[in-house]
Amino acid sequence: GESVGLHLPTLSVQEGDNSIINCAYSNSASDYFIWYKQESGKGPQFIIDIRSNMDKRQGQRVTVLLNKTVKHLSLQIAATQPGDSAVYFCAESPLRRGQNFVFGPGTRLSVLP
Amino acid sequence: GAVVSQHPSWVICKSGTSVKIECRSLDFQATTMFWYRQFPKQSLMLMATSNEGSKATYEQGVEKDKFLINHASLTLSTLTVTSAHPEDSSFYICSARDKRGAANTGELFFGEGSRLTVL
Numbered sequence: 001g002e003s004v005g006l007h008l009p010t011l012s013v014q015e016g017d018n019s020i021i022n023c024a025y026s027n028s029a030s031d032y033f034i035w036y037k038q039e040s041g042k043g044p045q046f047i048i049d050i051r052s053n054m055d056k057r058q059g060q061r062v063t064v065l066l067n068k069t070v071k072h073l074s075l076q077i078a079a080t081q082p083g084d085s086a087v088y089f090c091a092e093s094p095l096r097r098g099q100n101f102v103f104g105p106g107t108r109l110s111v112l113p
Numbered sequence: 114g115a116v117v118s119q120h121p122s123w124v125i126c127k128s129g130t131s132v133k134i135e136c137r138s139l140d141f142q143a144t145t146m147f148w149y150r151q152f153p154k155q156s157l158m159l160m161a162t163s164n165e166g167s168k169a170t171y172e173q174g175v176e177k178d179k180f181l182i183n184h185a186s187l188t189l190s191t192l193t194v195t196s197a198h199p200e201d202s203s204f205y206i207c208s209a210r211d212k213r214g215a216a217n218t219g220e221l222f223f224g225e226g227s228r229l230t231v232l
C-alpha cells in the first residue's frame with residue numbers, strides 16, 4: 001500500500017555541521033507535508049510544513065525541500081546543535097483520507113560533541 | 114503555539130482493567146482529534162479519528178470495542194482501553210487541529226503522550 005518511508009534510520013552529525021534527513025513518499029496525491037521532532041518520552045513537535053505547490057520553505061535554521069517528481073522530501077538543519085538530537089518524522093496528508101496524516105518510520109538524529 | 118494536554122502521562126495497571134486517557138485542547142476548539150499509538154523505536158500509527166458529537170472512525174485493524182473513543186466536547190476527547198492486556202502497553206498520543214483551520218491543512222498540535230504499562 002501507500003507509505004511514507006525514510007532512507008536512513010539513524011544519522012550522526014558533528015555539532016555545528018549541517019544535517020539532512022530524507023523522506024520518500026509514494027502517494028502522488030498527497031499535497032501537504034510536515035516534519036515533526038520527537039524527543040524521548042514526549043509527543044511530536046511541529047518543525048516546518050510545506051504544500052505541494054512549493055518546492056522549498058525555510059524556517060529558523062531549518063529548510064524543507066520537496067521534489068514532487070521523485071516524491072522526495074528532505075529536512076535540512078543548519079549548524080546542528082545538541083538540542084537537535086531527537087527522532088524526526090515526516091508526515092504526509094493524503095487527500096482522500098481527509099484530515100489524516102501518515103507518518104514515516106522516523107530517523108534518529110544524534111549530535112556528537 | 115496551541116497546547117494539547119494529555120492525562121495521565123503515565124499509568125500502570127493490572128491486566129483486565131480499563132484505563133481512560135484524556136486529551137484536551139487548552140486554548141482552542143478542536144472539531145477533530147486523532148489518536149495514535151507508538152511502540153518503542155517505531156513511528157506513530159493512527160488508531161482513530163475522533164469527531165466531536167459523532168462516532169469515531171477507526172483505522173483498519175483497530176478494535177473499536179477495545180479502544181473506546183468519546184469526543185464529548187470541542188476541547189475533550191477520551192480514549193478508554195478496555196480489559197487491557199500486556200500487549201496493549203504502548204505510548205498513546207493524541208493530536209488536534211484548531212477548528213478555525215482549513216480542512217486537510219494546517220498544523221496538528223500534539224499532546225505529550227500517555228505511557229500505558231499493563232502488568
